[in-house]
Amino acid sequence: MDQRCTRKNTPPVKVYCLPEERAQLQASASAARKSLSTYLLNVGLGYPVRSIVDQRCVEDLLRVNADMGRLGGLLKLWLTNDERTAAFGESTIRALLAKIEATQDELLDVVRTVLTPRDGCERF
Secondary structure (H helix, E strand, O other), X not given: OOOOOOHHXXXXXXXXXXXXXXXXXXXXXXXXXXXXXXXXXXXXXXXOOOOHHHHHHHHHHHHHHHHHHHHHHHHXXXXXXXXXXXXXXXXXXXXXXXXXXXXXXXXXXXXXHHHOOOOOOOOO
16 A cells, blocks of 8 residues: 555545435534544444543533542541531531432433433433
C-alpha cells in the first residue's frame, strides 16, 4: 500500500438504504457527534460508538458519586463524636441515612440508564 494513500483518495463504500433508514443513521451519527461516514466506518469496524448522551450519563454518575462522598463524610464526622456535630440529634442522623439511601437509588437509576442506552437518558 502506498504511504500516501488516504481515505480521501480511495473509492467509497456505498450503502443503499431507505430515506427513513438514512434519517435514523444520521440521527445516530449526530448523537455520537460524528459525520455519517465516520459513524458508519466506526460501526462497521466494530469500534465502540459513544454518544453525547452516554457522556451526560457519566456526568450524572460523577455528580451522584460526589454527593455520596459528602454524605459519607458527614456521617463519619458524626460517628467520631466531633464537637461540631454535638448539636445534631438522632432525627438528623436518620435523615442523613435516608438521604444516603435515596442517593444510592439515584445512582442505581443512572447506572441502569447507562446500561440500557436505548431506553435511558431521554430526560436530557
